[in-house]
Amino acid sequence: MLQACGVEKFHVPVERVAVARLKDCPEDFIVAEVDPAGEATDAQTYKLPIPRTPTNSCGEVGSVQTVLSTATELNRGQCGGSAGDSEKHINVALPMDDSLNESLLETLLEVFGSKREAVAQYSSCAAARNLLFPTKEHDIGVFNERAEREQLHRAMKVSVPHLRSETRRHREATAGPVNIALDGDSAHICRDGDGGAIDYHIIVSYDCEFLLLSHLLGESVADALVAWNASVPQGPPLHLTAKFPVTASKEVRRSFHEVMSKRYPRITCRVSNGQVVIRGSSSGFGKRQRVDGNRETVGFTHLLIRKRNLDIMELRMLLAEHFCVPIDAVCTAGMKDKCAVTYQRCSVPCTRQLRHPREEESGIDGDVPLRLTWTDDLSSYVEILQTSGPHSAPVGIGELKGNMFHIRLRDVRGITPSELMQRSCRLEKEGFLNYFGQQRFSEHAECFMDHIGVHILGGRWPEAVRCLLRGAPELYDLFPTHMEPRYVPARLRDARCIVQALNRLHRTRYTTLTRADVTECTQLWRDVCRDALQAVPYAFRVLWLCGAQSLIFNRLLSMLHGPQLPVTLPLLGYNVSVEGGVRSAVDKVLMELNLGTVDEFAQRKKVLGVGMPGALRATVVRPVGCSVSFTTVEGGSSDVFDATLSFFLPSSSYATIFLREVLGCDTWW
Incomplete structure (x- = not known):
């Protein structure tokens, strides 16, 4: 292999x-890891360097310790449970709004019952596998002022989250002349005999999505989600844990994830072995950036961590969720083995949004490090041993001696x-x-020509998608009917990622895609695959394309091995020139991989949004x-x-x- x-x-x-x-x-x-100064990070005497230039913002942010303390408290289980035992975990005080007066609240209570009664009724229907949950509607009146309607809708979401409100327009026949009803920037003209003035009625009914979340996670967790969502963008980071019914069917799990992604786009949610971990940041987990431009950044916090049985992406995901930053904002000096215990340095941006008023508290209690555990396996975790900051720059890739x-x-x-x-x-x-080691490549690789990054460099988008699904080869032949993440084994993270992107594009932009398009590899299917690969998070695309560069280097090293082996060989990129006898060997490698010539390769400064710089690498x-x-x-x-x-x-x-x-x-x- x-x-x-x-x-x-x-x-x-x-x-x-x-x-x-x-x-x-x-x-x-x-x-x-051995840092640039030559010190091993596993030494008992090792200390992270202190910031070279102290800034006034350090005291304002309170370092990362305050963030650690906040998340530590949440990790202790303040939120979580199921509908039966949720009240003993957390009591969420939902804010009231003046738009909902006592008379209106009493009317809604009389018509629909209390929130707890609605959740209990929904749970009873679910237990009896009765999919026809009783529905009823109630007209609470006419509200022709747009601002008044919007205020009422917001109040309903927070004060009575088990109910939903919607606006419906009703015409009233009149015998008078032409009527003009203004709705924002538009005007509705009603002529004699055709209708009349338009009234805007607010109709209230059960919110089955909220009831589903309350049934699965518990009423308190559903309330906490509503309260946190109402506080965005000023609210603190969110971290909830709850039990998920192990007997839930695939359709129920699918509905749960669809509701979460639709109602709470700023929240990430993982379910594994009956445990739900919900994290949210009012800044969101945005597109690739070292620093989130929408927040005021005051530096970077450097971390000394010990990880066990985690790969680089799992490490980034845990730290990103904990510190509420984008995954690509988590920086490391290099990649380390997964099945290993590693000591290394990382960094995360610290922002004013992550302040916590109790700055005197510490997230690391004495000699006990803070442990972040991977949901699927409690023996896979990262421990934060030390913190230092704020620094003016993150930990850079390659910023280590070895x-x-x-x-x-x-x-x-x-x-x-x-x-x-x-x-x-x-x-x-x-x-x-x-050589670049096996960790750089997919463990399913069977041929040096069949690598994800190689297909991407060659513009062979469907082949790249098929390559990503090598762990579940039968799935590709069932597209687009089975183009959903639930059909992908949880261990195939890259495959789940590309299927999720394909599914999103199929539902939004490429609704006409058919099985014949996939089988015949039409231009439509090639476009879908290209856009899906582009939509995958940047961190995945970087790994794929770096793997392609590494494969080219390995092939070149094997081809030129011998007494005349050069001291260095190129990692191909736009800023590396290839001369002399090495050029013919590079052309041969690119030809066997169907990647064109050296000159054509050097013209690609970016592929799928990933920069392609080169370098020289020692051969021995x-x-x-x-x-x-x-x-x-x-x-x-x-x-x-x-x-x-x-x-x-x-x-x-x-x-x-x-x-x-x-x-x-x-x-x-």
Whole structure:
């Protein structure tokens, strides 16, 4: 499978191939980032640098500690539960409005009953699988002034959220001359015999969407959503947890997510294993930006974190949700392995919107770090160990000296401990080929020509979509009828993302799309695929296109490996010139990938909105400070042993490639 990533050659060939188990648990693969000053971030004495230029805004913001304290309180379960036990979690005081006088409220209570009664009635119908929830309407009067109607609608949403109001126009026949009724900028003309003056009636009925949320999450959580939504954009960040009925059908879950996305577009919601995590920011999770231009930014908070069993996107999502910033505003110095325990630095923008009045409180209590847990797996989490800020700049990509690795190989077979020691020492002297490792690519890759980023670079949009769905290949053949995220396994995050984008486009802009368009790959289907790929979050597109650049480099390195191997090879981009004997090899690689010529490639400054700069990358890298310790396997044979390797690699070098050369085997770890 490594050949599908362009990894083919060995820099130091070996006579005997060894095998071993790696990453049985994340603790077998420990990575500690080494900062630009050369300090390892896992050291007990390590401290994040303090800001070089203190600013007056630091005291105003109260650092990120106040944000941590706010979220910590919410994490303790202030909100959550189901309809039966929600009241013991939170009591939400919904604001009243003068437009709803006591007489009107009494009338609505008499006609529709209380909110609790309506929720109980809805839950009874749901339990009996009776989809025909009783509906009734009540006309509360005529309101011909637009401002008056708008005020009443707003008051209804907050004061009686289990009810909904709508405006209906009614004509009253008259025998007089022509009547003109003004509605904002438009005028309605009613002639004799055709109608009369227009009256605007407010009609009230049950809000079944609110009742659905109350039934599934609990009345208190539904109230909290209404109250928070009414406070936007001045309100604080939102964090709610609740139990979701495990017996809910797919249709119920689908309806729930549709209601949440329609009513609360500024809220993100994840459901897993009967647990709902709801987070919201009045600033929203907007499009890509290091700093949200709609908020007054006062710097960046740098974080020292320890993550366990999370990839880079999951890390960003957790931090973005916690600090209520866009996902792309979470910056890291580099990507780290998923099945590992890693120590690294991150940054998030701190804004005035994230202030909290109790600035003296701390989100990190003594030696106990704040832990953010991934919903699907409680053993996957990120811990915030330190904070520092505000800094004038975020943590930049590549802003590290390298990484220190402590890796345990289990059940090493095929070589002796002394041979393993000799190979490690030899590689420390001679180095190994600086391939991009398997983590850079999709684990479903079977051929070096079938990569998402390669298809995107070639403008082959349907092929890129099919490639993204490689984990669920039958789904593509069922488009557009099954073009919905609920048909995609939850573990296939990239696939769910593209299907969600396709579904949105199909419902809004490309409603005429048919199965024949997909089968015959018509221009309409190609346009849909292109626009869907463009609509995927920027962070995903960057990973795909960086993977394509990495594949080209790996293929080039395999092709040119030998005595005349250059010291560096290009990562192709618009700012890199390719000259001499390397140019013909690059042309050959681009030709086999159907990506045109070097000159054509260099003209692409952006692809799907992602910049395509290039760089020069070393072809051979040497580990530093290699050490090996051995452990005898209990109950095992004498020729089987465990080994722990510790070594330092410069940034952008892969430990799995080093282990490949040590063992002499092509294993997909």
